[in-house]
Amino acid sequence: MSSLFFSLSIAGQSLLTYKRAMDNVNKNMTNVYSEGYSRRVNHFADLPASSVYLKKIERVFDNSLFNRYITTNNQKTGYENYQDILQQIEDIYNDIQGSGFASELTDFFNSFNDVAVNPDDLAARYEVMSKAQALIGRIRNSYDTLINIKEKTSLSIKDSIGQLNDLLNQLAYVNKNIKFYSYDEVRLNEFLDERDRLVKEISSLIDVKVRINEDNTVDLFTAKGFDLLVFDQAAPITYDIDENNNPVVRVRGNDISSILENGKIGGYIKGIEKVNEAINQLNDFTTIFALTVNKQHRQGYDLNGNTDIDFFGIDPESSETTINAGNIVLNITDPKQIAAASDPAYTNSDNTNIKEIIDLQNDISGVLSSSEETDLLSDASITLGSITYTLNNVENYNLIKERSFHEFYSSEIVTPVSTELSHVKNLTEDSNFILDAIDQKIKEYSGVNIDEELINLTKLQRAYEASARIITVTDELLQTVLNLVK
Template identity: 80%
Template sequence: MSLFFALSMAGQSLLTHKRAMDNVNKNMTNLYSEGYARRVNHLSDMPASSVYLQKIERVFDRALFDRYLNANNQKTGYEGYQDILQQIESLYNDIMGSGLSSQLNDFFNSFNDVAVNPDDLAARYSVISKATALVGRIRNDYNSLQNIKEKTSLSIKDNLQKLNNLTKQLAYVNKNIKFFFNDEVRLNEFLDERDRVLKEISSLIDVKIRINEDKTVDLFTAKGFSLVVYDQVSNATFETDSSGNPVVRVGGNDITDILGNGKIGGYLKGIKKVNEAINQLNDFTATLTLVVNKQHRQGYDLNGNTGIDFFGIDPESSLTNIDASNIVVNITDPKQIAAASDPAYTNSDNTNIKKIIKIKDDITGVLTAAEETDLLADGSITIGGITYNLNNTVNYNLIKEKSFHEFYSSNMVAPVSSELSKIKTLAEDSGFLLESIDQKIKEISSVNIDEELINLTKLQRAYEASAKIINVTDELLQTVLNLVK
């Protein structure tokens, strides 16, 4: 072996171990960098020659990464849905005595004093006061539900914009991964960025990924609609339908109903729950006003007048039917309360007011059989110029079988609380699962300072040995040159 060949081998070894040490130093520098996957040196012997750095491999477990995306997707979906459920539940604050149930009790109980003394104006004023409070509570709940819906829709819109920014970023990363495919240092940096972007996207929407041989990634929705194919991006768009419900489209395709997870999917589930709560509140209001008005119209007030509706439609409302958004107390004069059934004894007869009190627990018989048939046929009936619509006629039957209080508790409050309890558990479980997967990924791909120090020591010794070979070879060359002289 010639001295020059030995010098070449030592030089090659020196450069190889220098690159390997630089990589170890990079690992140690990024010890606390979130999302950094450590790089592993793969050294190989050159046949009958020196050593070279075959590749710098980034530690990456595809199976664990896929599990992380799925778990993250589920966790954020449950958390988004849970947030909406908590807002709905806070409206039904009956435990603190400020919910709709309390206002409903006060309303019906206020009729008792009128029943005891039908011509007591103070008692009649109290009825109007309690009715106004009940109407205020109903309209406040309706407006609050609408506000939840609007704010959630805006959140969906904002998150879709964030999603579009991330998909553009992913397309940019794909281009750089392909461009720097042969530059391991830059390539691994972009692969870290690729995984970070995918994690963020998975927190917004349920997706599937396809990692190609060149390490670029194609991104699809869970049902196969493409979001990113190499550097081609399909933006998600936001719009609202005639009912104010959000509509999400990708490439012109409506994907609203197929989004089940991620923050956006969780919010969409929440809006469905809000719509359900609004429909139940509207049916509750329509049924309450229908039976109270029907019974009240059959009585006589202190002036001997009959056919008076207790509740009415807000004149500022554009709707022709009464619901939780436009209900008002139609009576402003306490003398208009129709307590009597006998026009000859309007100041002493309390027969009609007793029938109104009975409505609290039983609405049977208030509507005639023909009226009930008409209502249940298409969910709508008009009496005295006011139209009452039901979103679901089953709700009327439930109130009739139970009572307003039981319907409110068992069909409006309890399902939300039960659903919230279930989602809280699922959110916690998915959080634990995500944390477990993340910990496993970190165990595999994060930097271990002790291991890196050992690697660095080994590489330094090899570097020093290569340097020593160069020094010895140089001395031998000098000796040979001196002999020639």
């Protein structure tokens, strides 16, 4: 009779084991379309001289695939956000769609031709002022748009850092629970799925290196080794603005802005660097343009016989003391102030100076004296009249001198952005393709295959039914024995 009770115990143990295993399979099937869910595999073991038990419910996970996903996701999001900034810059100078200022630059110089033909024609002089205003408007609009892109991108970085801090704190909480529930496989596996989801989200924001510890907790570091998270201690990531209005990202007080290349934040920082380059190039173009036109215009005489008149000036509302793309204005307010003549005795008919201004379109050589050029190239700054002209890169003056304003605009302002954008688009497409391939590998390895789960469920149901049948038969035998005893 004791053997019957023993059989009943074995069958009962098996029944509970297969019931728990079926629950796990059912959970897999329920989450077949759940993003980020990793299937759980039942591992059985024999009890000595007894039944079977569910030794382990293992979560299917490949560390190498996961790390490859994190690295590629870093690159992908970095390229995507960098590409977005480059696209916005390119749109500013899209002359085909009318957003650049190449045609306005041509119209400006061409408008002087009618004044050269008839120097005292006020209508022609008004046209010069109109075309100058149109060119200034496009230049200042380009500058304002670049500044706006920079400001919006900086705010996006600030928002991303706030999101990053939240995710790191959530991951710190998950780490604690992973350790706390290390002996509860069901809860543990749920937290491990959450761990992976959070790490993926973090990798889309910032360059990150992942270290998975033996207890399944994770530590996160930047590409250069600054710790972002160690167990349940998340480092505070802070956002600041430097004296040039550039965003500064700090970890525990350390400036890591220059080492961030990937992730959303890294992509945005690279984008701001490109915006700064575009602003500097536009400012240098405007400075050299205003300098040479003003210098030539100051040498002529207007219809009233006045000289030393600046054609362009600095916006009175600007707090800056040097002329640039953000503050350039038309200085003359009366068409008679256009200095067309070189001879003060013939201001109504002499067109010598206006022809010199027209020639600036293709050649600025000789406008500045050798001493003025030396001062400009050595100090990157020169003052003529009441206006100071400062360059970010003195080489830009030589480039315009060797080529022309149009060639500089095309080769140094428009083309570099378009070339970089084309390159980054290719990198983005490649990283997207690689990430999709890795993601597909992860899903094939860790995802739920409904056919396989149905087969497993069928096997477990048969084993469960067999255990239940043993219990039924054993119970009948016990009843028979008991009846015999009576």
